[in-house]
Amino acid sequence: MTITQLKYVLAVAEYKNFTLAAEKCFVTQPTLSMQIQKIEEELGIQIFDRTKKPIQLTEIGQKIVNQSKNIVNEADRIQDIVDQQKGFIGGEFRLGIIPTIMPTLLPMFLNNFIKKYPKVKLIIEELNTDEIILKLNNGHLDAAIAATPLEEEKIKEVVLYFEPFVAYIPEIHSTFNKKEIEIDDLNIDEILLLQDGHCFRDGILNLCKNVATNEKAHFQIESGSFETLIKLADEGLGITLLPYLHTLDLKEKDQLKLRHFKEPKPAREVSLIFPKNELKIHIIDALRSTIAGVVKGAIVFQNVQIVSPLQKK
Incomplete structure (x- = not known):
């Protein structure tokens, strides 16, 4: 069997469809099917149960897929070893960033990184945390920037900075006159x-x-952007909480409506996360170093209370 054949097996296991898997592997469906059949004949077992829709792994097939992931990762590591020995930092690197971090952090480091490492082809996707975890585990991302801790067994987290929550409070609100909340x-x-x-x-x-709720609330509004929440707050519809870096771009009149929390400030932990196999670790280290250099002067909070990003049941 070959590494290419194992990659075909992994693709079918992920997409549960031979045609879609072939498209993702940039081969024809007959070619992919034939190569998987060759492995099954060589091993004398069935990896996939083709009678089910969508296609399912057999019991032995699941074990083969688990081992195939290890083999493909270790094969990819050979090129990593060569690149590190040569001191080469380049090639394609796929990075995911969550939406509440992307607009503020990316402009801070992207220009510096691409100037310092012009041979790296950085492919950036805006994804929510669940999508990032799935893509990291499936090998479709090399690393990501997200709020942590995530408590994921196969993912390593390297903390970049702590970002406090900041309240945006309009003048008519009862807490507007407080210096800290x-x-x-x-x-x-x-x-x-x-x-x-x-x-x-x-x-x-x-x-x-632990804060009491008021069951007599007249409405509930949820939005996909902080800008919308700020405008709604200005209309007297409530208050909102913002990440610290987002507050740096507000207009001067809106800055007057910001209220920081007393120490220890509630904050989110922002980390660079990546699979524990540490593929492309030389690029990951370069990325971490670049980000650390630009945020060092912008965000220097230490006395904080980390708020979990995980949804509590």
Whole structure:
């Protein structure tokens, strides 16, 4: 059997469809099917149960897929070893970033990185945390930037910085005249939230989990952007919480509506995450170093209380 054949097996296991797997592998469907059949004949077993729709792995097929992932990863590591020995930092690198980090952090480091490492072809995707975890585990991302800790067995996390939550409070709100606020000042029914699927939303819900709710709230609004939440707050529809870096781009009149929390400040932990097999670790280290260099002067909070990004049941 060959590495290419094992990659075909992994593709079918992921997409549960021979035609789609062939498209993703850039080969014809008959070619892919024939190569998988050759492996099955060589081993004398069936990897896939083709009678089921979608196609399912057999019991032995699941074990073969698990081992195939290890073999393909180790084969890829050979090129990694060569690149590191030569001091070469280049090639394709696929990076995922969650939506609440992408707009503020990416402009801070991207230009520096591509100038310093022009041989790296950086492919960046904006993805939510669940999508990132799935793509990292399936080998479709090399690394990602996300809020942590994520408690994922196969993923390593390297902390980049701690980013406090900052309240955006309009003049008409009762807490506007406070210089600093506390968690107890929050009313979850007044907080304008990002829509479901954003880990920053889950962080806010975790932060407010012990705050009493008002069942008489007249409405509930969720949005996909901080800009919309800010405008709604300005209309007197509530308050919102923002990540610290996002507040740096606000207009001067809007900066006056920001209120920081008393220490220890509730904050999210932002990390560079990647599979524990550490493929392309030389590029990952270069990326970490570049980001650390640009955020060092912009965000220097230490006395913080990390709020989990995981949705609590």
